[in-house]
Amino acid sequence: MSRCPYFEKKHLLFKSKPSIEESQDASQAGADKDSKGRIIYGDYLQLDKITTAQVLQSELQGNKIHDEHLFIVTHQAYELWFKQILFELDSVREIFISGHVRDERNMLKVNTRIHRIVMIFRLLVDQFAVLETMTALDFFDFRTYLTSASGFESLQFRLLENKIGVQDNLRVPYNRRHYKDYIKGDDTETLLETEQEPTLLKLVEEWLERTPGLEVDGFNFWERLEINIFDGLNVEEKKIEKMPESEEKEKLMVEVVQQREHFMSLFDEKRHEHLVSKGERRLSYKALQGALMIYFFREEPRFQVPFQLLTSLMDMDTLMTKWRYNHVCIVHRMIGSKAGTGGSSGYHYLRSTVSDRYKVFVDLFNLATFLVPRHWVPKLNPNVHTFLYMAECCDSSYCSSEDSD
C-alpha cells in the first residue's frame, strides 16, 4: 500500500516525539489531508499560491506579451531561493549568537548550512542562463508596463546583504540616494532592524577571536609567528648578501626589503586599525590572527572543520560577487549602455557593486599575501597538540544530540 517514491514504508511508527493522538490534533492547523488523513502534496506545498502568482501587467493592460511570464517566474524563483538562504543564514547566526557554537558539535550544522548557501548561489548564477533566452527585443515589448519596478527593490536581497555583513558606508549610492530609499514602507523598518542585529561577519569575527592557541600565556601563536618570520627574512638576507654582485642579487635584496615592510604591516595593530577605518580590512586584529592560525594549522583535527568554514565563507562571497557580475551582464544585454552619455545608469551602477567593497570576507582572501613557508610556522608541542584536540570539549555540557533549533 506504500504509494510514495520517497518511502519504502510509511514509517508511521517512527514519529519520534508526538504520540499518534497528538499529531492528529496538531495537524488540524496544517495542510489539508485526504479522507485517510494523508497530507496532499499540492496542499503541503501551497501550490495554490505558488502557481497562481503570475499576473502579467502587459495582459492586464490589454497587450499580453508572452515573455513577461518568464520574467515573473525567474524573479519569483530568485526570491524563493533568497528565502531559503535567509533561513539558513538566520539559523547559523542563531547558533553563533546563542553560544551553541562553543559546543563543537554544532560546527557540522554551521558548515553544512553555509555550504548549502554556496550550492544555492551556484544554482542562482546558472539560473541567468534561463533568463538569457529572452532577447532585448522581447523585453522591450513589456518593460514599459513595469514602470520602474526592479530587482533593486528586492527586500530579501538587501536583508541578505545586511545579515552577511555588507557595510552601509561601503555601499555605492544609486543616483546619489541611499539604497534604503528604494525600499517601501514597513520593509524599511525590517531593514533597519537587520542593521542592528549582529552580522555573520561580526559573529565569525568573535568566533575567530576565541581561536585556541592565540593566548599570550599559552601557545602564543602571534608572537612566535612574528619572531619566526623576521628571523626567516634575516636568514634570507644574509644568504643573498653572500651572493656575487648581479642584477639578480639586487632584485632579491629589494624583494627582501619589501617583504619585511609587508610583514611589518601585519604585526602593526595601528596600521591594521587604519585599514579597517578605510574599509580595506573588516576583521578585528585578533580575529585576523585566529584566521591565520587556522590557515597554518588546518590539518590539526581541531581545525579541519573551522578551515572548511573559512573556505565556504570565501566560496559564498565569491559566488555572491559572481551573481552580481552575471546580473550586470544580463542588464547590459537587456537595456544596453548608452555610449557617451553622462550620468549614472542602472548598468553602470550595478557594475560598481561588483567590487571588493561588497566582498564581506575580503580579509580571508587577502591573508593569502601573508603566507609563509611551512618551516616558518611555529611548531606545536605535544601539549598544545592535545590541547587543540580537546579544545572546548571538557567544558561542554553534554547536551542531547537531538536537533534543538
Added chain:
Amino acid sequence: MSRCPYFEKKHLLFKSKPSIEESQDASQAGADKDSKGRIIYGDYLQLDKITTAQVLQSELQGNKIHDEHLFIVTHQAYELWFKQILFELDSVREIFISGHVRDERNMLKVNTRIHRIVMIFRLLVDQFAVLETMTALDFFDFRTYLTSASGFESLQFRLLENKIGVQDNLRVPYNRRHYKDYIKGDDTETLLETEQEPTLLKLVEEWLERTPGLEVDGFNFWERLEINIFDGLNVEEKKIEKMPESEEKEKLMVEVVQQREHFMSLFDEKRHEHLVSKGERRLSYKALQGALMIYFFREEPRFQVPFQLLTSLMDMDTLMTKWRYNHVCIVHRMIGSKAGTGGSSGYHYLRSTVSDRYKVFVDLFNLATFLVPRHWVPKLNPNVHTFLYMAECCDSSYCSSEDSD
C-alpha cells in the same frame, strides 16, 4: 529620476498599444502602485504569496526540523518552473493548432520556446545538487510528518508528460495502479482533458507530414531515396564479390545482407505500423519520411530552422530523462533500496521510468540507424531548390509582424 537598473529611461512614451488613460484604468485590476503610480516590485511578483508559503509540518506538530524548509522550497521551485514549462508548451501547441506555423515566421517563436524549455530543464537537473545537501538522516527526521505526500502526486508534472506526449499505454504502473489514481479530485479532470488535447508529439507529427519535397508528384523524396539506397547497396555488394576470399570478405557480405534487411524495414509501411503498435515507433510513416528529409537537407535554408527544432526536441527529451535519472539517484540516497526485498518500491518504480518508453521523440533518435552516405541522398535540382526556399511563403497572408499570442 530613473531608479531602476533595468531601465535607462522610464520610456513612458513607448507603451505601444493602449493610450495613457486606458492603461491607468486597466491597471486598477493589477498590482498595487505607489503614490506616483509606479508598480511596486514585491506586489508585482506577489511575494506575499511566494515567500509565505513555507509551512513546516514538523513545526506544526511541535518538532521543527530545520531541513524540511529546504525540502519545501526545492519542491516549490520545481513547481514554479513546471508552470513556466507548461506556459511555453501551451503557447507552442497553440501555434501549431491554430495553423500559425504554416506562416514560417512563427518558427522562430516555436524554436525559441522549445529551446527555453531545454534551458529550464538543464537548470532543474542542476537543482538536485541543492537538495543533495540534505542527508538521509536529515530527511528521516521529518519524513514521517509528510505521511505519503510525494512528488508522484505532482499534477503539473503529469500535465507536462501528457502534453508532450507520454503515451498512457506505455506508462509503468505503480503498485499495479494507474498514475491517475494518485491525483486528487478536480485535478483528475484537468488531467483527463489533456489526454484529449493534441500532444506536442501529434502536432509535430502533422507538421512533419507536410514537409515540402515528400510529394509523390513532385520531388518524391521517399521513392528516390529508396532507389538510391538499394542501388548503393548493390554496388557495394558487387565490389565485395570481386574481393579475394577472406574472413574480411565474408564479414562484409554478411553486413551487406543485414544492411539490406535493415533498410527494407524502413521502406515497409506494414512493418512500421507493427512497430508503432508495439510502441517502438511513435511517428506516422509519413512524418518519419519528413524527419529524414529534414535531416538530409538540413543545410537548405528552408530546413535549417526545422532541423534545429528536431534537435531541440531531442534535447528536451534527453533532459527529461536525465531529470528522471537524477530523481532516482536522490531517492536512492534518501531512502535506500531494500536489498533482497520483493515487491515494487518507490526507488524501483522510478528507475523503471528512466526508459525509452518515456522518450516521446524516440523516433528522432532512432533515425540515426538509417543514415546513409551523402552521395546516396537524392540530389535537389534547381527548381526544387527554389521551391524549398519559397515554400509556404507565397500563400501566407501577410499578417502583421506583431506578437499575437
Added chain:
Amino acid sequence: MSRCPYFEKKHLLFKSKPSIEESQDASQAGADKDSKGRIIYGDYLQLDKITTAQVLQSELQGNKIHDEHLFIVTHQAYELWFKQILFELDSVREIFISGHVRDERNMLKVNTRIHRIVMIFRLLVDQFAVLETMTALDFFDFRTYLTSASGFESLQFRLLENKIGVQDNLRVPYNRRHYKDYIKGDDTETLLETEQEPTLLKLVEEWLERTPGLEVDGFNFWERLEINIFDGLNVEEKKIEKMPESEEKEKLMVEVVQQREHFMSLFDEKRHEHLVSKGERRLSYKALQGALMIYFFREEPRFQVPFQLLTSLMDMDTLMTKWRYNHVCIVHRMIGSKAGTGGSSGYHYLRSTVSDRYKVFVDLFNLATFLVPRHWVPKLNPNVHTFLYMAECCDSSYCSSEDSD
C-alpha cells in the same frame, strides 16, 4: 562481432569517398592499428602524449607538492579547449572569407559552430570550480617553482582574442608593457600574423553591411525608420502637450526631448564615426543598420538564422567576459590583493580586463538603447517579403550539399 558502443554495425560499407583499397593505403600515415586493421583507441587519441605531459616542477626540484598536478591538468584542459575554439573560429572565418556565406546554406554551419564555442566557454567557466578545490595555502607550496610562468603567456588565448577582434588599442597594458612582450620567440610572429588577418568582427561587419533591405533604391530601411521614429516622437509630443499641466507632464516632455536627441545620434553618421574613433562603437555605420534591421525583422524566415547568429555572438562575448571575471576571482583567492599597496598587480590588471573594452560585439548589446515600438518599424510590402525570402537564393550556384571545408 561489433565491439564498440558507438556503433551498431561497423558500417564498413559506408565509407563515402575513398575506396577500400585507398583507405588502407592512406591509413598507413595515421594511428597504429591492431592486427585486424582496427584503429586502437589510445593511439587514435595520442594518449601517450596527453597523459604523460604532467611534469611537476616541485617534484623535479625535490619537493613534490601534490596540488601542482591539478594546476597543470587544469591549464592543459583550458589549452585543449582553446585549441578547439580556435579550430571552430578559423572554420567560421574561412566560410566568411571565401564568400561561402553568400550561399545561405552555410549559415547553419556558421551558427552551429559559434554555438559550439558558446557551449565550450560555458564549460570553461564551470571548470574554475575544479581549480577552486585548491586553497591559497596549497598553491603557495609550489608557486615559487613556477617562477613567473602564468596564463598571461598563453599564446592560444591571445590568438583567440585577436581572431575574434579584441582591438589592440583598447587593450589594457600590463605593467606599462604591451601584451605581446609576454609572448616568446616564434609565437610573437604567429600573433602578429593574426593581427593582419580579418577578424570575426570585421567579417561579421561586412556580412551585416550586405543585409538585404538596406538598399536606398529598394526597401530603404534606414531612411524609412528615421522618418517613422521622428514622426512617432512628434505624435507623442503633441499628445503630451494636450495634457493638463502637472509634474508628470513636465517629466514626459523632458523625456521626449531626450529621446529625440538620443535617436538623432543614431542617424548622425559623423557622431557614429566619432564614437568609433573613441572605441565606444566598433561596427561600421552600415553594419549597424543591418544589425538593427535583423533585430526588427527577426521573425522573417530570411532573418531567423541571422538573428540567432547575432544572439550567439553576444552569448560568446558575454561568456568570455564571465570567464575573465571568474579568473579574477580565483586569482584573488590564490594570491590576495595587497590592501593599500600602490602599483599595478596581477589581480588589478585582470580586473581591468573585465571591461566593455574587451567586449568585441559591444554594439550588438548597445543597440538595445535604440529599440522602438513595433508599430514604428517600417512595414514590409508583399514584394519585399518575397524578396527577403528568396534573397541570395537565385544567384547562388548550386554547389553540392557535401561538406567542403
Added chain:
Amino acid sequence: MSRCPYFEKKHLLFKSKPSIEESQDASQAGADKDSKGRIIYGDYLQLDKITTAQVLQSELQGNKIHDEHLFIVTHQAYELWFKQILFELDSVREIFISGHVRDERNMLKVNTRIHRIVMIFRLLVDQFAVLETMTALDFFDFRTYLTSASGFESLQFRLLENKIGVQDNLRVPYNRRHYKDYIKGDDTETLLETEQEPTLLKLVEEWLERTPGLEVDGFNFWERLEINIFDGLNVEEKKIEKMPESEEKEKLMVEVVQQREHFMSLFDEKRHEHLVSKGERRLSYKALQGALMIYFFREEPRFQVPFQLLTSLMDMDTLMTKWRYNHVCIVHRMIGSKAGTGGSSGYHYLRSTVSDRYKVFVDLFNLATFLVPRHWVPKLNPNVHTFLYMAECCDSSYCSSEDSD
C-alpha cells in the same frame, strides 16, 4: 617587474626546501627556461604535445570531416581529467595503505581529494553538453574512419573503476566477452595489477572497522543499538494493541512486524554474508556497523570529518553513475537503437552498466533503510564523549605538519 597575474611578488625567497643553487641544477631536467631562468608557460605545460595531438582520421583518408576534431578533443579532455582523478585516487589510497590515516590530521587531505574527484566528475557530466553540439549526421560522416575504436577501450576508465572497487564478478559482459579482452597488450597487465591492489572500497572498509565505539568491551555500540531498536519496536507494538480495532490499526500491526523482520536482517551476520555473496552488500559486517555509528554520531567532533567522507563517497558514486547515464544518452543520439533487433548492442550494453552493480559504495546508500528515531540511538556518556574527542590523538606520533606525500 613582477609580470605574472598569479604573483604579487616572485617570492624567490620562499622556496622552502632546496637552496637556490640546488634548484638551478635540478631544473635542468625540467621545462625550458628563458634567458633569465624563468620557466616558459608553454614549456611547463608541454603544449607542444597537448595541442598537436589532434590528427583526424578522416583527413588522413582524404576526406576531412570538421566535427572529428571535436570528437578527438572531447575524448582527450576526458582522458586528461581521468588522469587527474587517478592521481587523487592513488594519493588517497596511499594515505590509507601507509596507515597515515590513523593520524587524524590526514583526514583533511583525504576529504579534500575525494571532494576534488567529485568536482571533476561534476564537470565531466557537464562536458557532454559540448559533445551534444555534434549531431548524429555529423558523426556519421566520420564514424567509419574510426573502425571500432571506442571509449570502451579506455584504459584509464577501467583503472578508475578497478581502483575504486567495481567488482569483477558484477561487471556486465559485453557481447559475452570480458571487458579486459578489449584492452590491448601491456595495458592488460597494468589492469591486472590494479585488480591485485587494495581498492578504495577495501581501504575504507578497513578504516570503518576501526571506528571507535564499536568495541564490545567499550561503548559497544552495536549491541546497545540492537537492544534499543527492539525495545522501541515492542513499545510501539503495545501502543498499537491498545488502539480500537480499525483498518488503520491492522496496517500499523503489519508494519511493526515488517519493521522487526527488517531490523532482524541487520543484526543477522549470516544474512549479511549471504547478501555479500550475492553482491547486494559490499562492506564487511563490522564496517557496516562503523558506518552506521558515524551516521548516528555525525555531530560529534570526532565524526564530523568521517561523516563528510562518507557523504563525498556517495557523491562520487552518484556522479559516476550519472556520467554513465549521460554517456548512454549521447550514444542513443549518435547511433540510435535498432528497434526490434535482437542481440546486444553498444547502446543496450551501456544502459546495463547504469546499475547498482556498479555503485561501489551502495551500502552507504542502503543504510538509509536502517535509520531510527534519535531517541533510539544509544546515548554517549561523558567518558565516551571525551574518548571520541581524543580518539587516536594520544597514540599518534607527532609527525611534522609538512606535506609528506
